[in-house]
Each structure stands twice: as structure tokens, then as C-alpha cells.
Amino acid sequence: MVCDKIQNLLSPYVDGELTPEAKAEVDAHLSSCRECAELLSLLKIATASLAAFPEVEPSPDLKARLYAIPDRKKKFRFSLDFLVKPALQPVFAAATVLLIIFSFYMFGPYKNDIDKSVNRQIHRGYSQIERLFSKAGSVTDSLGAYANDVLVSLKKINPLGKDED
Amino acid sequence: MLVDMYSKKVFNMAYQFSGSYQEAEDLTQDIFLKLYHQLGKYDFEKNFTAWLLTLVKNYLIDMYRRTKLEKRQRDDFDKHLHSVSAMDNPESDLHEGENKRILWEGLNRLSSDIRMAIVLKEIQGKKYEEVAEILGLPVGTVKSRINRGRLQLATILHDKKEKIHGL
Numbered sequence: 474m475v476c477d478k479i480q481n482l483l484s485p486y487v488d489g490e491l492t493p494e495a496k497a498e499v500d501a502h503l504s505s506c507r508e509c510a511e512l513l514s515l516l517k518i519a520t521a522s523l524a525a526f527p528e529v530e531p532s533p534d535l536k537a538r539l540y541a542i543p544d545r546k547k548k549f550r551f552s553l554d555f556l557v558k559p560a561l562q563p564v565f566a567a568a569t570v571l572l573i574i575f576s577f578y579m580f581g582p583y584k585n586d587i588d589k590s591v592n593r594q595i596h597r598g599y600s601q602i603e604r605l606f607s608k609a610g611s612v613t614d615s616l617g618a619y620a621n622d623v624l625v626s627l628k629k630i631n632p633l634g635k636d637e638d
Numbered sequence: 639m640l641v642d643m644y645s646k647k648v649f650n651m652a653y654q655f656s657g658s659y660q661e662a663e664d665l666t667q668d669i670f671l672k673l674y675h676q677l678g679k680y681d682f683e684k685n686f687t688a689w690l691l692t693l694v695k696n697y698l699i700d701m702y703r704r705t706k707l708e709k710r711q712r713d714d715f716d717k718h719l720h721s722v723s724a725m726d727n728p729e730s731d732l733h734e735g736e737n738k739r740i741l742w743e744g745l746n747r748l749s750s751d752i753r754m755a756i757v758l759k760e761i762q763g764k765k766y767e768e769v770a771e772i773l774g775l776p777v778g779t780v781k782s783r784i785n786r787g788r789l790q791l792a793t794i795l796h797d798k799k800e801k802i803h804g805l
Contacts (some may be wrong), residue, residue, distance in 0.1 A: 484785035515792035522737045523760035523791075531649040535663045539641040539670050 479509050483516055527560065639758040640673065644687075648694055654757045655698050657712025660671060668695050691772045695754055702750040712746055735804075739796065744794035748787055755780055756787040 479502045485491050486499050503510045578587060648669055653662035673693060693720055715738060745753055758769045760779075766784075770777045 479796060480789060484788050485783070487788075511796070512789070512792050515795045516788050518737055519741055519788060519791040519795055520760055522734060522741050523756070524763060525734070526652050526654070526738065526761050528646065529653055529659070531645055531666065532663065535649065535666060536641060538667055539645055542667070542675060560759075567721060615765050 476506060476509055479503075479506070480512060483509075483513050486513070487517060487520060641670070644690060645670070647687075648690070649755065651694050651762070652698060652747075653752060654761050655702075657742070659713055661716070662796045665698065665701065669694055672697060680771075684772070688768065691758075692774065699750050699754060706714070712743060715742040739757055740795055740798045741791055742799075744791050747794060748790060752783050752787040752790070755783040756791070759784050759792075 478500055482491060482499050486496065491499065503513060562638060578584060639652060645666065649662055649666045652665040652669070655660060655797050656665060673690065676693060680686065715735075727800070748756060755769060755773065758764045758772060759766065764772070766777050767781055769784075770780045
């Protein structure tokens with residue numbers, strides 16, 4: 474248990490990030506535990522060895538391939554990438570539902586019934602609109618008559634009560 | 639311009655993570671394709687290198703999970719890395735070379751998250767804060783991952799050395 478606790482402190486110990494008290498605790502343990510002392514030694518070797526890994530040069534062929542990318546990208550600038558945008562997903566879902574409904578209509582057994590029903594509804598709507606127009610015409614006629622009456626009445630009104638002559 | 643400035647950095651990160659020169663070349667090409675595609679999303683107020691390395695990290699971890707890069711054999715250390723190292727002191731270099739070879743192989747035994755943290759902190763020499771920014775994690779979490787990675791590598795080093803010297 475003590476070793477587990479100390480081993481978890483070895484990394485900050487190497488980085489010099491422990492408080493003086495914690496460092497003293499680790500030092501005291503290391504002086505008496507060969508296993509943890511060896512682990513610390515190996516941990517230091519590991520960090521030093523990894524830091525000394527050299528950088529590797531990419532091949533000229535790779536660089537040539539990378540230089541060629543922008544041109545290739547330009548050719549595909551008008552690609553269909555926008556189709557995979559998450560914002561369009563509800564649109565695609567709605568379109569799919571509509572397509573399914575449309576296919577039921579087109580290839581289902583009730584196409585003629587639906588067509589007749591739709592035609593009937595359209596004609597009914599059309600005749601209702603005609604009726605509304607004719608009603609609206611009679612309303613405007615009566616409104617015109619009322620307007621004439623109102624004008625005549627207004628002319629007859631004498632608000633100050635003076636004689637007309 | 640981007641290729642001149644960043645291809646070596648991206649390639650080395652991919653190589654250190656994947657362990658395969660050929661794989662790293664393919665990954666670098668894919669990453670640059672993605673980079674050109676995503677450039678429009680770059681926020682100019684942010685550090686470009688950190689943004690790019692985050693993109694590289696995301697791609698490498700994603701590929702690791704999809705293709706299980708850890709199952710593949712890493713290149714022989716001497717093939718590309720040892721030839722570049724300086725050889726000043728042959729005796730100490732022998733030990734150093736052995737340690738590096740063991741650690742190079744040992745990287746494959748780390749989980750992708752710990753391996754990425756080790757690559758950035760230990761091999762590329764970044765600070766904890768920089769690693770935290772690239773990984774998008776709190777510094778404390780990064781320190782914990784580095785600690786676990788270092789202990790695992792130290793244990794691997796111990797076991798391998800014991801095996802070699804026990805033979």
C-alpha cells in the first residue's frame with residue numbers, strides 16, 4: 474500500500490513538483506525500499522530515453538503528395554460534402570417521410586379513390602369560394618347604398634344650428 | 639507553406655504514435671486532406687499549432703480505434719530512428735540504444751490516450767499545459783495519464799531487462 478502511494482508520487486517527484494513534506498516522505502521511503510528506488514531509476518531512464526528519440530524526415534515522395542493536395546481539393550471544391558452536415562438531417566428525415574407517403578399514394582390500391590376524393594374536395598372548395606365572392610359582391614352593393622344615405626344625412630346636419638341662408 | 643511548416647511535425651507525431659513509417663505517411667496525407675477541409679473552421683484568435691495538433695490527435699485516436707493500430711507491429715527501431723542518433727560513446731550508446739528499442743516497442747502496450755499523452759509530453763517535449771490544450775483535458779488529468787504511462791514504461795523496461803540479462 475505504501476509502495477502504491479509512493480509510486481504515484483514518482484512522476485511529480487521527477488518533475489520537481491512535490492511539496493517539501495511530500496518529497497521528504499518519498500525520499501524516506503526510497504532509502505528503505507529497493508523496489509521503488511529501482512522503479513524511480515527506470516522511470517528516469519525512460520523519460521530521458523524518450524526525450525532523446527530523434528525526429529525523422531518524411532520522404533520526398535510524401536512531401537510531393539502533400540503539395541499536390543490543394544490542387545486536388547480545388548477540383549473537388551463543389552463536392553457533395555454539404556450533404557453530410559448535421560443541420561440537414563431533419564430535412565432528410567422529413568423528405569424520407571414524404572417520399573414514403575408519396576410511394577404509398579403512387580403504388581397503393583387506393584390511388585383512384587384518393588384522386589376522386591381530392592378532386593371532390595377541390596371542386597367543393599372552388600364552389601365555396603365562388604359563393605363567397607358573390608356574397609362579397611352583394612355586401613359591397615349594400616355598403617354603397619348605405620354610404621350614399623350617410624352622405625345625404627351628413628349634408629343635412631347643421632352642427633352650429635345656424636340658418637342656411 | 640503549410641506543408642513546409644508542419645509536414646515534419648505531423649509526420650513525426652503520426653510515426654511516434656503508430657510506429658510504422660509507411661502508416662505514418664498515409665496518416666499524414668489523410669491529416670493534411672482533413673486540414674485543408676477544416677481550415678475554414680479555424681478561429682484566428684487561437685494558437686494554430688495547438689489547433690492543428692488537436693486535429694492530428696483526434697484523427698490518430700480515431701484511426702487507432704477503428705483499425706486497432708496497437709495490434710500492428712511497430713517498425714524496427716533501428717530502421718529509421720537509431721541511424722539518426724549520434725554515436726559519441728559506443729558503450730553508453732549500447733545501453734541507450736537498448737533502452738530506446740525497448741521503449742519504442744513498449745509504446746504499443748500503452749492505451750491510445752496514455753500513448754498520445756506520452757508522445758506529446760516525453761517525446762515531443764511539450765509542457766503539461768500545452769498537452770492539456772491539445773488533448774482538451776484538465777492539466778491534472780494529463781499529469782495522471784503521464785504518471786501512469788511513465789510507470790508502465792518503467793515496468794516494461796524492468797521486465798525486458800530482466801529477461802535479457804536473465805538469459
